[in-house]
Amino acid sequence: MDEWVIWVILAVVLGVAELFTFTAALGLLGAAALLTAATAALGLPVPLQLLFFAAASAAGLLVVRPLALRHVKQPQLQRFGVEALVGKPAYTVSEVTGREGRIRVGGEEWSARAYDETLVIPAGATVDIIEIEGATALVYPRE
Structure with missing residues (x-):
């Protein structure tokens, strides 16, 4: 069997494994195996193929993966509801x-309760919303 076929099979196996893990690591290794399959199809010897696979894997895991994870783990910029x-x-x-x-x-207009149950807040006062319980706002008077 040709070496490039083995690299393609390895790339497919790693790609399928990535579907079950969602870590981006196995997918990047699969991409490196696919690139190595191209070098094998060009006729490079096996030691150079392994060296290329190691370099492509290292580049993917050390450069691409942190960039991808940074975009995935961005905090929510705006609160809703x-x-x-x-x-x-x-x-x-x-x-x-x-x-x-x-x-x-x-x-x-919302129903409201005082956050401190002992407080009585007169009409027209400015308050801060501390918490929402169901459809009721818990408020505290602004000083």
Whole structure:
């Protein structure tokens, strides 16, 4: 069997293994094996093929993989939904106690409770949203 066929088989095996691991390491090794298959098809001797495979693998694992992982692990730049309300200022539409109340934030009216259950926040006061529980905002008065 020709050497290039063995390299292609190795590339396919590594590619399939990558589908089960999602580490990018086996995929890069498979790509290196595929490139080595091309060098084998050109007629390079086996020791040079192994040297080329080692160099291509090292380049992939040391250069390409960290770049790929950096793009995959980027933090979420913007919060969405109710997570975006936490930390925002609002003002009270009605008196807010530890049991009930209403606030207006971003043009929407929300049910609210005081974060500290002993507080009574008068209507018209500015508050900060500390947490969202279901459809109720837990607020604390702004000093």
